[in-house]
Amino acid sequence: MADITRRRTVLVAGAAALASSALTGCSSGEERKGPDASTGSGTGGDTSPGGGGVELATVADIPVGGGKVFKDAEIVVTQPTAGEFKAFSAVCTHQGCTVSSISDGNIVCPCHQSLFKVSDGSVAGGPATRSLPLAKITVVDGKITLG
Structure with a gap:
């Protein structure tokens, strides 16, 4: 029975470490880039046909x-x-x-x-x-x- 409890403790600790690592990666200044961030925006005068987008x-x-x-x-x-x-x-x-x-x-x-x-x-x-x-x-x- 002690082996089962020890295994659970190790599994829970491992999962907690993994979750902590994932959260740290998100808050360490790493950023996501938005869609098509390198291009300019369209304006009301932009009438180019067939953008093909959503x-x-x-x-x-x-x-x-x-x-x-x-x-x-x-x-x-x-x-x-x-x-x-x-x-x-x-x-x-x-x-x-x-x-x-x-x-x-x-x-x-x-x-x-x-x-x-x-x-x-x-x-x-x-x-x-x-x-x-x-x-x-x-x-x-x-x-x-x-x-």
């Missing part, structure tokens, strides 16, 4: 001065001024959390309250120190498409 929303879904987070696509789309659309990675540059909302002209990360401007993704309030990477969108016929 349709995210219609222009009516994105409020002027605000935006909308597409959690599954890890994208946030904003409309800083009427007819101007921007897209950024929804992955916070601080510790990789997904941003959750837009408030008062800022994209908000719920983990540590980093703020990013809807106009260009730049940091409006830390702890993040780097802008959200741009993502490519296409706006055609009132539809906003990723890519």
